[in-house]
Amino acid sequence: MVVLHTVIAIVAVIVLIIRFKVDPVISLVISSLYLGLATGVGFSETIKAITTGFGEIMTKVGLLIGFGVLIGSLLHACGVFGLLVNALVRVVGARRLPYAMTSTMALIFPSIYVDVQVVLASPIARTAGPAIGPTGVARMAGAIGVGIFSGYVFVVPGLAAISIAGLLGVPLGTWLLFGIVLGPVTAIVTTLLFGWLLRMRYWKPEVDEVDEENVIEHAVPEPTKVGARPPVPLGVGMLPIIVPLLMIATAAFLGLVGIKSDLLSFIGNANVALFVGLLGAYVLTRRSLGMNRTGEAMSEGFHTTGEILLVTGVGGSLGAVIEATGLGDVLAQLFTADAGAPIVITILLAWFVAAVLHLAIGSVSVAAITAAGILAPILASLDVAPVAIGLAIASGAMFAVHVNSNFFWMFKSLLGLSTRGALKTLTAVTVIGSVVSLPLVLVVALFA
Template identity: 65%
Template sequence: MVVLHTTLAIALVIGLIIWLRVEPVISLMLGSLYLGLASGVGFTDTLTAITGGFGEIMGKVGLLIGFGVVIGSLLHATGAFSRMVQALVSAVGAGRLPYAMAGAMSTIFPSIYVDVQVVLGAPVARSAAPLLGRTGLPLLAGAIGTGIFSGYVFVVPGLAVILIAGQMNVSLGSWLVGGLVIGLATALLTTFLFSLLLRTNYWKPETDEDASEAMLETEAQEAQAPAAAQGPGLLLSAAPIIVPLLMIAFGAFAKLAGVSNDFISFIGNANLAMFVGLLGAYLLARRWIGEERTTEALTDGFKTSGEILLITGVGGSLGAIITASGMGAELGKLFSHDAGGPVLLSIVLAWFIAAVLHVAIGSVSVAALTAASIIGPVAAQIDVSPIIIGFAIASGALFAVQVNSNFFWMFKGLMGLSTKGALKTLTMVTSIAAVVSLGLVLLASIFG
C-alpha cells in the first residue's frame, strides 16, 4: 500500500499544479499531508516529518541558493554573464554550446555539489538562450540537467559514484575510465536526442516558461548595460563563479586523496565558497556599476531567491514524508531475493530497482545507495562484474528527476520555467539519459 499511496501522492502533486493550476507550495503540502496520513505515518509524525524535511533541506541548500541567486543577480547587473556567453560562443560556436555545457558539467564539475552547479550554471544558460532561438532555453536547460546528473552518477568523484562503489566493493580506480566514458557519452547523446525532440512542437514558451518579474527585470538591465569595455574583464567577471568552484573542488579531491583537517574542511565548505563568490560579485558590482545599482541588483536577487527557497523547502518536506513512510524498505523486500539469472536480466533488474527507488524517493543519491545496499549482499551470486552492476544502478538512479526532488524545484525556479516546463526538460532528459546509459552499460558488459 505504501507504493500505491506514494504513486498517488506524486500524481496528486503533478495534477494539481499542471491541470488545476494550484500553486506548487500548496500542491506539495497537500501531497505531503495525504501521503503521511494515508501511509500510516501518523498525525503528529507527519507534521514532524514535514517541518523536519523543510529544515533539513534548508540546512543543506538554503545558503547555497540564497548566495547563488544573489551572485547571479549581481553578475547580470555588471554585464558579466554577457561577456562569459560571448567568450563561450567564440570558443565553441552557438550551435555547439549545449554540447559544451553538457560535456563540462558531466566531466569537469562532478566534484561540485549538483545544487551549486545549477545555481551557477542557470544564469549562463538563460543569458545564452536567445542565441539559439525559440528553443534555446529548453535546450540549454536540458543540457545542464543531463550533464549534471550524468556526472553525478558516473564520473569520479560524483557523490552517487562514491556511494555505489562503496556498497558494491568496487575501487574508484577501476570505475574511473569506464564511468568517465559512459557519463560523457550519456550527456552528449541525450543532449542530441533532446535537440531532435525540440524540433517538433514539443516546447511551448507561453506555458513552459515562467520567469519571475525580478529575474526578467535583472536580465533586462543587463541587456541595457553599457558596453563591455566599461565593465570588468572576462577573467575578473568569471572570478565569483570560478573561485567557489575551485574551493569546493579542492576540498572534494583532498577528501578523495585521504587528506583531511579542519582547514581543508573550512576552505572546501560549499557555503563558505559561495559566500566568497558573493563577496567578490558584490565588490565587482560596487566598483563597476555603483552603490545604487548594486542595491537594486541585491533586492532583485532577494526577491527571486525567496520563492525558490520556499518551493525547494516544501519539496524537501515531501521527500521526508516518503522516507518516513518506509518506501525504501518496502522495495527492498520486493527485490532483495532476486539475484541470479542471465547477464541481460541481471543488469536490467539492477537498473529497474534503482529507477523505481528514484521515482519513489526523489533523491538520486538515496536511490543509488539504497539500490546498491539491496544488491550488494547478493552481488557474489550474480554472474556479472560488480562494476557493471554498479553502472546499471547508476543508470537507473538517473531516471526521471521530478516533483518529489528538491533539485527539481531549484531547477524550475533558477531556469525560469513553469512546472510543466521543468517536467519537459529536467524530467525528460534524465529519463532519456537513464535509457541511453542503460544501452551503454549493456554494451560495456560485452567487453567487460
C-alpha cells in the same frame, strides 16, 4: 499499499499544479499530508517528517541557494554573463553551445554539489537561449540538466558515484575507468536526441517559459548614471564563479588521495566557497555600478531566493514523508535476485530498483544509496561484475527527476520555466539519459 499511495501522492502533485493551477507549495504539502496519513505514518509523525524534511533540506542547501542566487544577480547586473555567452558563441558557435555546456557539466564539475552547479550555470543558459533560437532556453536547460546528473551518478567524485562504489566495494579507480566515459557520452547523446525532439514542435515558449517580468533581469544595465565605470572584464567577472569552484574541487580531489585537514575542509566547504564568491561579486559590482545599483541587484536576488527556498524546502518535506513510509523495505521484499539470473536480467533489475526508488523518493543520491544497500547483500550471489551492478544503479537512479525533487523546483525557478516547461526539459532529459546509458552499462556487464 505503500507503493500505490506513493504513486497517488506523486500524481496528485502533478495534477494539482498542471491541471488545476494550484501553487506548488500548497500542492506539495497536500500530497505530503495525504501520503503520511494514508500509509499509516500517523498524524504526529507525518507533521514531524514534513518539518524535519524541510529543515534538513535547508541545512544542506539553504545558504548555497542564497549565496549562489546573489552571486548570479550581481554578475547579471554587471553584464558578466552576457560577455561570457558572447565569448562561448564566438569560440564554439551557438549551435554547439549546448554540447559544450553539457560536456563541461558532466566531466569537469561533478565534484560540485548539483544545487551549486545549477545555480551557477542557469544564468549562462538563460542568457544564451535567445542566441540559439526559439527553443534555445529549452536546449540549454536540457543540456545543463543531463550534464549535471550524468556527472553526478557516473563520474568520480560525484556524490552518487562515490556512494554507490563505496557501498558495493568497487575501487574508485575501477569506477573512474568506466564512469569517465559513460558520463560525458550519456550527456552528449542525450543532448543530441533532445535537440531532435525540440524540432518536432515539442516546445511552446508561451506556456513552457515564465514571463520575463517574473524572473531576474539578465540584460546588461545601461550606464546612464553620471560617473558610471566601464564594464567588468570577462576574466575578472568570472572570478566569483571560478574561485569557489576551484576551492571546492581542490579540496575534493586532495581528499580522494588522502590529504585531509580541518583547514582544507573549511576552505573546500561549499558554503564558505560560495560566500567568498559572493564577497568578490559584491566588490566587483560596487566598483562597477556603484552602491545604489548594487543594492537593487541584491534586492532582486533576495526576492528570488525566498521563493526558491520555500518551494525547495517543501519538496524536501515530501521526500521525507516518502522515506518515513518505509518504501525501501517494501522494494527489498518485492525485488530479489538469484545466482542463476542472466546478466541482462540482473542489470535490468538493478536499474529498475534504482529508478523506482528515485521516482518515489525524489532524490538521486538517496535512490542510489538505497538501491545499493538493497542489492549489496546479494552481490556475491550474482554472476555480474560489481562495477556493472553499480553503474546500472547509477543509470536507474538518474531516471526522471520530477516534482518530488527539491532540485526540480530550483531548476524550474532558476531557468525561468513553468512547471510544464521543467517537466519537458529536466524530467525528459533525465529519462532519455537514463535509458541511453542502460545499453552502455549492459556492454560493461558483458565484458567487465
